[in-house]
Amino acid sequence: MTGTPSAQYSIVLRVEIDHKPGALGAVASAIGGAGGVIGDVALVSVAGDTLVRDITVSAGSQAVWEAIQQAINESPTAKVVAVTDRTFQVHEGGKLETTPKQPLKTRDDLAMAYTPGVARVCEAIADDVALSHELTIRKNTVAVVTDGTAVLGLGDIGPEASMPVMEGKAVLFKEFAGVDAFPIALATKDPDEIISIVKALAPTFGGINLEDISAPRCFEIEDRLKAELDIPVFHDDQHGTAIVTLAALINACKITGKRLEDLRVLVTGLGAAGIAVTKILLSAGVKDVIGADSRGLVSTQRPDYVDGTMNSVKRWYAEMSNPEGLTGHPGDHLGGRDLFVGLSGARIFPAEKLAAMNDDAMVFAMANPNPEVSPEEAAPYARIIATGRSDYPNQINNVLAFPGIFRGALDARATQITEGMKIAAANAIANLVAEEDLREDHIIPSVFDRDVAPAVAAAVAEEALATTRG
Ligand SMILES: NC(=O)c1ccc[n+]([C@@H]2O[C@H](COP(=O)([O-])OP(=O)(O)OC[C@H]3O[C@@H](n4cnc5c(N)ncnc54)[C@H](O)[C@@H]3O)[C@@H](O)[C@H]2O)c1
Ligand SMILES: O=C(O)C[C@H](O)C(=O)O
Numbered sequence: 001m002t003g004t005p006s007a008q009y010s011i012v013l014r015v016e017i018d019h020k021p022g023a024l025g026a027v028a029s030a031i032g033g034a035g036g037v038i039g040d041v042a043l044v045s046v047a048g049d050t051l052v053r054d055i056t057v058s059a060g061s062q063a064v065w066e067a068i069q070q071a072i073n074e075s076p077t078a079k080v081v082a083v084t085d086r087t088f089q090v091h092e093g094g095k096l097e098t099t100p101k102q103p104l105k106t107r108d109d110l111a112m113a114y115t116p117g118v119a120r121v122c123e124a125i126a127d128d129v130a131l132s133h134e135l136t137i138r139k140n141t142v143a144v145v146t147d148g149t150a151v152l153g154l155g156d157i158g159p160e161a162s163m164p165v166m167e168g169k170a171v172l173f174k175e176f177a178g179v180d181a182f183p184i185a186l187a188t189k190d191p192d193e194i195i196s197i198v199k200a201l202a203p204t205f206g207g208i209n210l211e212d213i214s215a216p217r218c219f220e221i222e223d224r225l226k227a228e229l230d231i232p233v234f235h236d237d238q239h240g241t242a243i244v245t246l247a248a249l250i251n252a253c254k255i256t257g258k259r260l261e262d263l264r265v266l267v268t269g270l271g272a273a274g275i276a277v278t279k280i281l282l283s284a285g286v287k288d289v290i291g292a293d294s295r296g297l298v299s300t301q302r303p304d305y306v307d308g309t310m311n312s313v314k315r316w317y318a319e320m321s322n323p324e325g326l327t328g329h330p331g332d333h334l335g336g337r338d339l340f341v342g343l344s345g346a347r348i349f350p351a352e353k354l355a356a357m358n359d360d361a362m363v364f365a366m367a368n369p370n371p372e373v374s375p376e377e378a379a380p381y382a383r384i385i386a387t388g389r390s391d392y393p394n395q396i397n398n399v400l401a402f403p404g405i406f407r408g409a410l411d412a413r414a415t416q417i418t419e420g421m422k423i424a425a426a427n428a429i430a431n432l433v434a435e436e437d438l439r440e441d442h443i444i445p446s447v448f449d450r451d452v453a454p455a456v457a458a459a460v461a462e463e464a465l466a467t468t469r470g
């Protein structure tokens with residue numbers, strides 16, 4: 001499905017090559033033979049009989065990267081002298097900086113932007129706090145808040161290690177929707193403490209995007225912050241994912257001719273994303289869903305349900321689904337299912353298990369960075385395949401939702417992101433793929449489609465204003 005190795009292992013090899021015919025060709029063959037794809041080739045220096053070149057290579061994996069180095073070093077006419085990991089280079093010193101919006105060149109500039117003029121603005125806000133949404137960065141700034149407990153599918157890797165993802169989210173906010181976002185990684189996992197810190201930070205921000213906070217704590221944290229703050233609070237892994245999944249499913253059903261009401265669905269991963277996706281599917285008309293966590297299918301027959309140790313969200317799941325009381329590994333319950341939704345972890349069952357699904361099967365394997373089942377292996381068994389990654393077609397990723405959602409909410413000065421706004425966003429995303437353009441490998445717009453965030457923002461703002469008026 002994807003011919004070029006992923007850029008996640010993009011490297012620059014600095015190679016000393018003998019200055020004689022065929023030597024560069026031998027290096028190119030060594031790279032190709034080991035599985036690398038060559039990008040740029042640049043001459044760095046010439047010293048005597050040796051040329052130094054920088055060769056950019058997509059390696060696809062650490063193993064390929066190592067094999068390429070070994071293959072070049074085995075050639076009698078070339079030697080690798082340095083390797084730069086381009087992905088690490090992108091993260092050097094972080095991915096964001098603060099840039100002033102106003103010039104600060106003259107005494108007057110200073111007197112207005114800072115003291116003494118700034119005091120008049122402070123007093124105006126003190127008299128009317130709502131003005132903070134006009135006269136401070138609050139107008140356009142969102143906090144991306146995590147505790148580092150469910151970072152992608154990497155799990156609880158801690159707040160420091162979560163920052164590259166949070167910085168990435170902030171970059172996406174700005175790039176796609178012009179929203180300034182600030183990453184905040186908290187050194188606490190205690191819900192009460194997280195809630196109190198976020199509440200204390202709220203005067204700085206126009207919205208709070210919660211990110212990669214594990215279930216079930218994320219549900220209470222979001223609910224309480226929504227109730228206690230008058231700015232929008234949105235847990236991206238829940239609702240961003242749910243919105244984009246629904247959009248993709250609406251379009252996938254147009255292709256397969258299946259109706260939401262008739263779908264038989266299996267969800268793996270009953271955390272933030274899996275629970276929210278299930279809820280939006282049910283509210284869109286889906287009736288038959290079963291779900292599994294790392295202990296297998298949830299049901300009222302499971303020992304942790306019976307002994308009362310199952311958490312309340314999974315208890316709800318067990319009661320509303322799976323009337324037959326099925327138990328065991330989800331890979332053994334794909335039979336007769338139309339849609340598989342993976343929001344759990346990498347490679348949880350062999351692809352052949354998908355053969356048991358109904359005709360025109362839809363497989364949304366969305367764990368990041370590696371999906372539940374590889375698209376190449378799933379291809380023989382499914383009509384429609386989607387993942388959360390950018391290097392396969394049909395990227396179902398919450399980046400299609402959160403920038404536009406907050407753009408719309410900030411523009412409308414919404415105080416909440418309601419169910420209606422979420423459904424409006426899902427429809428806006430689905431409608432961006434015109435019916436005549438729908439194909440098995442094109443059920444959802446590209447994350448690079450610059451029309452997505454404005455369309456989502458417009459739909460969200462319109463719904464927010466209609467609710468306020470109505
Ligand atoms: N594509 C997207 O836009 C998107 C959005 C959000 C989350 N995700 C992915 O979904 C996954 C879960 O994220 P989350 O925020 O809900 O995390 P979470 O920690 O809240 O929940 C993880 C859930 O997965 C379950 N799980 C783990 N291993 C499993 C296995 N082998 N079989 C069945 N269930 C298993 C856990 O029991 C838990 O219920 C991650 O891989 C994440 O990257 C993707
Ligand atoms: O970060 C992503 O790419 C999507 C999602 O928020 C995730 O946690 O996997």
Ligand SMILES: [Mg+2]
Nearest residue numbers: 152211212237
């Ligand atoms: Mg996330």
